[in-house]
Amino acid sequence: MKVCKNRCVFCFIDQLPRDMRKSLYVKDDDYRYSFLFGNFITLSNLKEEDWQKILGMRLSPLYISVHCIDPAIRIKMLRNTRAGNIASDLQRLKDAGIKVHTQIVLCPGINDGRVLEDTILKLSKYYPSVYSIGIVPVGLTGHRDKLPDIRSFTMNESREIIKITDNFQKVFRRQFGRGIVYLADEFFITANNEFPDASYYDDYCQVENGIGLSRILLDDFTCLESSLPVQIEDNEVYIITGMLGISILSRAADRLNKIRGLSVRIVPVENQFFDGNVTVTGLLTGKDIINTLKDNYMGKKVILPDIVLKDGQDVLLDDISLKQIIDSTKADIRVAACDAESLIKCILE
Numbered sequence: 001m002k003v004c005k006n007r008c009v010f011c012f013i014d015q016l017p018r019d020m021r022k023s024l025y026v027k028d029d030d031y032r033y034s035f036l037f038g039n040f041i042t043l044s045n046l047k048e049e050d051w052q053k054i055l056g057m058r059l060s061p062l063y064i065s066v067h068c069i070d071p072a073i074r075i076k077m078l079r080n081t082r083a084g085n086i087a088s089d090l091q092r093l094k095d096a097g098i099k100v101h102t103q104i105v106l107c108p109g110i111n112d113g114r115v116l117e118d119t120i121l122k123l124s125k126y127y128p129s130v131y132s133i134g135i136v137p138v139g140l141t142g143h144r145d146k147l148p149d150i151r152s153f154t155m156n157e158s159r160e161i162i163k164i165t166d167n168f169q170k171v172f173r174r175q176f177g178r179g180i181v182y183l184a185d186e187f188f189i190t191a192n193n194e195f196p197d198a199s200y201y202d203d204y205c206q207v208e209n210g211i212g213l214s215r216i217l218l219d220d221f222t223c224l225e226s227s228l229p230v231q232i233e234d235n236e237v238y239i240i241t242g243m244l245g246i247s248i249l250s251r252a253a254d255r256l257n258k259i260r261g262l263s264v265r266i267v268p269v270e271n272q273f274f275d276g277n278v279t280v281t282g283l284l285t286g287k288d289i290i291n292t293l294k295d296n297y298m299g300k301k302v303i304l305p306d307i308v309l310k311d312g313q314d315v316l317l318d319d320i321s322l323k324q325i326i327d328s329t330k331a332d333i334r335v336a337a338c339d340a341e342s343l344i345k346c347i348l349e
Contacts, residue, residue, distance in 0.1 A: 004029035005045040007079040009148040010107055015141040017273065021319055035059040038208050040103045043089045044082040051092070061099040061131065064090070068104070068111040069122045077110060087122070094129035101205060104135045107150050108157065116161070120168050120181055127176055134206035135165065136184040142275025152277045158191035169200070178202045185214045189244060210280070213338075214248045220340035221252050229348070231260035237347050238267045238302045240289060242281035252340070256347060264347060267292065267302070273318060281338075282307040286320025290328045298330040303346050307338050 004027035008014075013027050031046065031054055033039040040063045046054075054062070068074050071084030093100055102123055106112050111119065116135075123130050137153055144150075153161070162183060169179040179202055188195050198219055201212040241249050246268050253264040269292045271278045273285040293302065304322070309315065314322035314335075326333050336346035 001026065001028050002030040002032075002045060002050075003027055004042070005080055006042055006083065009077055009079065009110070010105055010138045010140075010150060012139050012141070014147060015139075015143050015274075015276070017141075017143050020317065024317070031059065031062065034063045035061075038063050038101075040065040040209075042078060042080075042083065043086065044078060044080050046089075054098070055092075055096045058096070058098065060097070061101055062093065063101045063103065066090075066102045066104060066119065066123065066133075068115055069119045070115060073111060073115060077107070090123075090126050090130065094126050098129060100126070100130050101132045101134065102130055103206075103209060104133065105138055106135055106153070106161070107138045108153055110150075112153075112157070112161065117164060117168075120165070124168075124172060124176075124180060127172075127180065131180070132205045133181040134184070134209045134211050135161070135181065135187075136209060136211070137186050137190070139278060140276040141278055144276070153187070153190060155191055158187045159193065161187055162191055162193060182206055182211045184210050185212070186210070186244065188214075189247060217248060217338075217340055218251065221255070221344075224340055224344060225255065228256070228344070229259060232262055232348060234261045235348070236263045236265075236300060238265050238297060238300060239343075239347075240267050240269055240281075240284070240292075240302060240304050240308075242284055243268050243270060243279040245281050252343070256344075262347070267297075281305055283317065284308045285318040286316040286325050287318055289316075290320070290325055293325075293329040293331055295330065300331055302329075302331040302333045303336050303343070304333050305338050306335050309335070 013025060016024060028039065029041050029045050031041055031050060034041045042065050066086060067077050069087060074083045074086055075081055090100065104119060106116065120133060123133050138150055140150060140152060165181050165183055168181050172178065172180040179200060182201055195215045198215055201215060204212045207213060239249055246266060249266050253266055256262055256264045269284050269288050271284060272288050274283060334346050336342045
């Protein structure tokens with residue numbers, strides 16, 4: 001594996017608690033994983049032989065963490081002098097006809113505001129090679145000892161970011177026929193804004209980056225509403241979610257609770273393990289779920305989203321297994337995929 005040579009000021013791995021499994025501390029920055037699995041890479045660790053393999057084998061698309069286009073600011077963010085070559089690297093990929101999905105991890109006071117506008121504008125010059133620009137807020141845990149001071153975005157700042165990107169989308173749709181730049185769901189939740197409609201996300205090309213997941217869930221749920229029963233046998237269900245998912249799942253729960261005999265309740269789990277502003281469901285741990293459920297849900301049907309489990313295994317980030325959660329809480333825990341159809345099926349079965 002080609003590992004990361006950067007020391008990014010916002011690196012999430014540097015913010016992990018101690019004593020987790022060793023594989024979680026590996027900082028991959030491998031162009032092969034980018035092509036195969038959609039992992040975001042920085043291009044700052046490539047040798048010429050790597051470039052020749054990328055270009056010769058036409059590895060497309062690639063997923064590139066840009067963060068900003070200004071060389072000095074990118075070097076400062078990644079703390080790697082080779083990070084300043086991003087413009088020439090993107091040009092090289094464009095000349096080779098390689099499609100690129102880019103990512104900006106946005107940090108207040110560092111690469112937002114005018115820096116963000118400059119980055120979006122300059123990235124658009126590489127279209128159609130740069131096919132999308134995904135913007136996600138910096139993730140901050142409570143384990144940032146000896147790391148640079150970075151804070152979360154406020155409601156008003158999130159609204160300003162939405163305004164900036166909406167203006168660019170209007171320009172790009174006239175110019176290219178697609179929006180190109182897309183914001184992560186967190187910005188709309190923090191801003192207390194409604195999610196954009198499906199047309200905003202075009203082909204949902206950055207959905208794996210958490211961009212458009214909420215809209216997909218809500219729209220799919222709406223499509224399935226007509227198939228919901230009017231009444232069922234008495235059924236009490238509890239859905240586990242991270243704090244970020246409360247507003248989305250509550251809408252589905254409100255509709256499901258109109259079915260006679262069905263009671264659906266949301267069980268939000270605060271992430272004590274990572275602390276900080278980590279609120280996404282996918283980073284919940286077994287310990288926090290156990291501490292939330294305790295013995296209050298003994299024998300009750302509790303739905304656990306499969307996104308909290310290691311791929312292909314019944315184990316969570318802190319190595320606590322699904323069986324341990326069941327044994328500790330005595331809850332009737334069912335695992336459901338994170339889509340509307342699977343959730344409804346799991347609730348009604």
